[in-house]
Amino acid sequence: MKTIFKYLLLASVLLIYSGCSKKEEPKLETFSAEAFAYDMETSWEINSSIRVKGFAQAEEGKSFKHSLTYSVSLITPSGEVIKGLDSGEINDAPAEKPADLSIEVQYELNKTNGPGKYKIVYEIKDELAGKTAKGEKDFEVM
Numbered sequence: 001m002k003t004i005f006k007y008l009l010l011a012s013v014l015l016i017y018s019g020c021s022k023k024e025e026p027k028l029e030t031f032s033a034e035a036f037a038y039d040m041e042t043s044w045e046i047n048s049s050i051r052v053k054g055f056a057q058a059e060e061g062k063s064f065k066h067s068l069t070y071s072v073s074l075i076t077p078s079g080e081v082i083k084g085l086d087s088g089e090i091n092d093a094p095a096e097k098p099a100d101l102s103i104e105v106q107y108e109l110n111k112t113n114g115p116g117k118y119k120i121v122y123e124i125k126d127e128l129a130g131k132t133a134k135g136e137k138d139f140e141v142m
Helices: 002-021
Strands: 029-039 043-053 058-060 063-075 081-092 100-110 116-126 131-141
Touching (some): 029 131, 043 116, 100 116
Antiparallel strands (some): 058 063, 063 081, 063 116, 116 131
């Protein structure tokens, strides 16, 4: 009976140790998306931002390198998708490890698209980890 108890105790300790020792990789996530439009008489100026967290960071000397690429699309009230609204890269190496990053987009929208509910869609890729995330925000143009 003591032998069975020893094996159960050993198995419990190993199970607890293996469960606690796993380091879960962060998940690339978007949050706090914002979007709004200003009437510029002949067009609308669209301003939008989104925050990203959970991206890979490589420590190089006294800095933390990260590499994100993004592309932004717009979905019109009629369902038309306007791709290539904006795109870019964030390749920084700050001295302090950032918890999150902000992506900001400013775009002029022709008034021929008309007023209504629009949706801005961000597609983000973490180039170091090979992970992707998507974020979106609905907004009204009047």
